[in-house]
Amino acid sequence: MAQMRVNPTRMEMKKLQGKLATARRGHKLLKDKRDELMKQFLDIVRANKELREAVEARLMTVHASMSIAASLSSSKMLEEALMLPKTEGVLSVSYRNMMSVDLPVFDFALRGAGAGGQSYGFAFTSGELDAAIAQLSELLPDLIKLAELEKTAQMLAEEIEKTRRRVNALEYIMIPQYQESIRSIKMKLDENERGNTVRLMKVKDLAVAKALAEAQKRKAE
Amino acid sequence: MEYKIGVIGDIESVIGFMAVGFTVVTVETAEEAAKELTRMAEENYAILFITERFAKEIPDAIAAYKDSPLPSVITIPGKEGATGYGLANIKKSVERAVGADILFKD
Numbered sequence: 001m002a003q004m005r006v007n008p009t010r011m012e013m014k015k016l017q018g019k020l021a022t023a024r025r026g027h028k029l030l031k032d033k034r035d036e037l038m039k040q041f042l043d044i045v046r047a048n049k050e051l052r053e054a055v056e057a058r059l060m061t062v063h064a065s066m067s068i069a070a071s072l073s074s075s076k077m078l079e080e081a082l083m084l085p086k087t088e089g090v091l092s093v094s095y096r097n098m099m100s101v102d103l104p105v106f107d108f109a110l111r112g113a114g115a116g117g118q119s120y121g122f123a124f125t126s127g128e129l130d131a132a133i134a135q136l137s138e139l140l141p142d143l144i145k146l147a148e149l150e151k152t153a154q155m156l157a158e159e160i161e162k163t164r165r166r167v168n169a170l171e172y173i174m175i176p177q178y179q180e181s182i183r184s185i186k187m188k189l190d191e192n193e194r195g196n197t198v199r200l201m202k203v204k205d206l207a208v209a210k211a212l213a214e215a216q217k218r219k220a221e
Numbered sequence: 222m223e224y225k226i227g228v229i230g231d232i233e234s235v236i237g238f239m240a241v242g243f244t245v246v247t248v249e250t251a252e253e254a255a256k257e258l259t260r261m262a263e264e265n266y267a268i269l270f271i272t273e274r275f276a277k278e279i280p281d282a283i284a285a286y287k288d289s290p291l292p293s294v295i296t297i298p299g300k301e302g303a304t305g306y307g308l309a310n311i312k313k314s315v316e317r318a319v320g321a322d323i324l325f326k327d
Contacts, residue, residue, distance in 0.1 A: 038318070038319070041318055042323075045311060045314065045315055045318075048311055049308065049311055052307055052308060052311065053308070055297075056297075056298050056303045056307065057303075059297060059298055059303075060298060060302065060303060062237060063234065063298075063299075063300045066233075066236070066237050066300070067233070067300065070233065070236075088242050089225070089226050089241065089242025089243055090223050090224075090225075090242075091223065091224040091225065091226055091267050091268065092222070092223060092224070093222070093224055093267050093291065095290065102290055103290065104267070104290045104291060104293065106267065106268065106293075108226070110241075110242050132237060133237060133240045133241065136237045136238070136240070136241055137241050140241055143270070143295075143297075144226075144268070146295060147268040147270075147293045147295045148293070150293065150295055150310075150311070151290070151293035153311065153314050154287050154288070154314050155288065155290065156318065157314035157315070157317045157318035158287070158288045158317070160317075160318040160319075161317055161318060164320075
């Protein structure tokens with residue numbers, strides 16, 4: 001463990017002990033955050049998977065209907081019919097906050113003459129096209145929902161990764177480093193203390209020996 | 222603030238979306254798709270659907286928007302069928318978050 005270079009003083013030790021306490025508290029909080037994020041994430045990602053599977057399956061039937069419609073009329077006609085839609089999709093975005101992650105919430109609405117109905121003229125198009133478009137319209141809310149869920153899953157995944165990295169850094173680098181430094185300061189201080197005691201004992205011994213020698217000398221006289 | 226929804230893909234896969242109020246951009250190559258994606262992401266598009274065929278070839282351009290709230294870039298299967306690329310992406314974010322794949326192992 002790379003140890004920090006610190007002055008072995010009581011002052012420095014107090015400072016480090018404060019930092020250690022902060023790091024411990026931060027570690028606990030982040031760990032709780034990570035666990036909660038993980039819980040939410042797993043729910044969301046499970047829903048995301050199911051929704052995606054459902055949407056993909058339904059989209060395939062839309063594609064099938066579309067290709068039938070395309071085979072019945074020329075692709076040029078199809079394009080002309082759909083090129084200038086009377087409806088306009090408008091999406092409003094709001095945000096919700098989950099564990100301090102800003103997540104978008106999509107709200108989709110159709111606007112324009114064809115809202116809720118047909119967005120092109122019936123004159124040159126086939127019934128199959130109408131059916132295909134109707135299927136697709138039904139799918140829209142789920143498509144928007146999928147976009148929202150998938151974005152949410154991606155953003156939570158990122159946040160979890162970040163939080164986990166922080167938790168690990170605190171747990172395996174910062175906290176041991178502080179502990180190690182505090183320990184080394186304490187040892188150094190204790191060592192000084194012992195050195196002091198030994199010196200005092202030595203001085204006392206010398207003083208006693210001197211006093212004894214003087215006393216004997218006085219007796220002899 | 223109002224946002225738009227964009228669809229990028231080959232014409233046969235995405236033409237239907239014109240009728241439901243999405244902005245459809247048809248492309249032929251992956252480079253075009255990447256260019257359109259970047260352009261539309263800078264405008265006020267909140268959701269960009271892109272067909273799997275092109276999404277597969279430009280993962281970097283898509284990954285650039287992964288961590289920002291907008292736009293949400295979503296792959297959809299084109300007319301050639303679902304290739305499982307979209308599900309693979311979900312799997313990837315699980316691996317990223319959890320460190321191991323815990324949802325998709327069969």
